[in-house]
Amino acid sequence: MDYTKEMLASMAKVEAAREKNIALEPRRLTAEEKEALLNQYHPDYKDEGFTTIKVGPNAGQKAPIELNEMLEANSRVKDMDIDLSQVDYDVDVLVIGGGGSGSSAAIEAHEAGAKVMIVTKLRIGDANTMMAEGGIQAADKENDSPAQHYLDVMGGGHYANIPELVRKLVMDGPKSIKWLNELGVEFDKDSDGTMVTTHGGGTSRKRMHAAADYSGAEIMRTLRDEVLNREIPVVDFTAAIELIKDENGRCAGAVLQNMETGKILIARAKAVILATGGAGRMHYQGFPTSNHYGATADGLVLGYRAGAKLLYQDTLQYHPTGVAFPAQIFGALVTEKVRSMGAKLINSEGEAYIHPLETRDVNAAGVIRECSTNGKGVDTGMGKAVWLDTPMIDMIHGEGTLEKRLPAMLRMYMKYDIDIRKVPILIYPTLHYQNGGLEINDKDETCVPGLYVAGEAAGGIHGRNRLMGNSLLDIIVFGRNAGQVAAEAVKTVEVGKLNLNHVDEYAAELAKAGISSDMVSPKLLPNYANGRKAI
């Protein structure tokens, strides 16, 4: 790889200090120090990245500028002649989104006997779940407990989490792992069956279960296989562009659009589960992202227009270790597991300036501090970065460990002739996760009857900062829950006459507030064509 002289000089300092830095256990920051660091450096605390929502249930609250643009944009069905009486799909439960939570929901709804269908704008499995590398938390070891897990989740989330949701998350944790294992997910185990577990940032017990660094991929491909085995219909390359309600105000389906042909299709359902995932491709504050191509906050827009409330829409997770070099993989994720296994964050001067397993928001703020006011970042040509000293892993655990436990990371860098067993890598925060989303209760219900939300599109579980490994857990716990609850609920539902009145009413509200937009939403896909920067 073509390193600059500056990079090589700094790398030499990292190498020279490696033995000393391995032995060093950087001090954990106090609560006050963390607060000060976040206030000064974390992007969530930068006012210029946000604006005030003007209409709808969250009017008056803060939201990222790019999300608010979508909330103020025109519906894609505007000026379309849509005939809701021509129903193309008629099901009990409509699942929108084909990632981990959508697939889990569909499996459970099917298990409960409901007629269920998945609609997804790309393919089933094209989702952030597939890209989750590090692992999934659950309190199943002897020295651990759901209560201990609860404490870590609440502290990591700055106590803003909805307690009943956290309870559900941690109490259902072990049985979710068991469910996955019984579907055939290959967790890393010792020869006696004991799960190999490690720390994540902000955990007090080693409860991170993994499948090498393909944890999410292993879960996703197993769930996908199970959906297909059950012959649950999956309508792919088809986006939901608006929810449909019935005359009783229940959510009763969705207007769908074929992504390739543009054809409009109507899905009628007794219940709808929004499992549309995250928002990294919105590139809030110009950040690169580790997210998949379709992470454009679609569910938030659809749900909001239908009257569901947002919660913590102003808190995003910037993963501290996104790739900063080489350019081809700029913004891609370097799993936290690299730090779980002992690699430390090192600035340009070779200093281990922070504990590598502080929570993600704190470590992201720390990287930004080193690269800005501290002046200890390394210039990559695309901005500044700090080192993640990957060779420490084999030095601590023995040769071959990195290759065995982090094969995806090794492969990703080897394509650019960077052997991360031998040289450290340059990293900078990347937009990784939408901490907030649509407000739900512990039955996955929103305030709109018949509308359920699961996975990254839901808010409240993680408060204002999610811990590593709690998202894979959340999609399984709340995905399954949504499927079970919706399947039970539909037994007594009769769908009335369909309408899109809420879309017109929302548009009227925007007009009344003097807002007009030349954009449409949901966004569906980012536009990187013709040299627009795919940051």
Next chain:
Amino acid sequence: MLNVYLMGKKYEVPEGLTIMGAMEYAGYQLVRGCGCRNGFCGACATIYRIKGERELKVALACQTTVQEDMYVATLPFFPLEKQVYDINEVKADAQIMMQLYPEIYSCIGCNACTNGCSQGLDVMQYIAAAQRGDFATCAEISFDCVMCGICSSRCPAGISHPQVGVLARRINGKYIAPEAKHLTERVKEIQDGLCTEAIEAIMAKPINELKELYNTRDIEK
């Protein structure tokens, strides 16, 4: 600038882009052939040849840098054959492979699958393991598969290698790998209500007490 040929048509693109980045630079608004953009989902399987070279190469478009005179054909979909089965009913023996994917026994050993793997896996070896009913080995070798389907596109025997790998891994994960007893026990403890009191106690704590507990909690070494 470099000359690249996307589906045979010539474009000039800057050096240093991935194949996917080059397509977008050239003006493609991708719908097909683009998923995670990080090498995990297998949506962007691509076959290419450098002008004048005999060898056909395979890659993921999101993980591969463009080169001068690269002829690129994307493979956004390949018809893999997936058989339906009930994971709770299958048995961990070679019989299930014979029943669901009998074409694996028609492998002629040409190794085109291995040569065509975008992940650099020894695909033919994991198919050989599947033939023997050695699910653990098949699972291990196939573990990093992203199911891009290039192997199957090159197989004269019509084998759907990625599906064979999934079946082997699920059987291995469910039936062959040893049970995690601590997990089974904890699930039972929670079901029996043994964790309820502690969770309710911590939920009932005022926020200041919770903060104090958090800030002073012991962290496992």
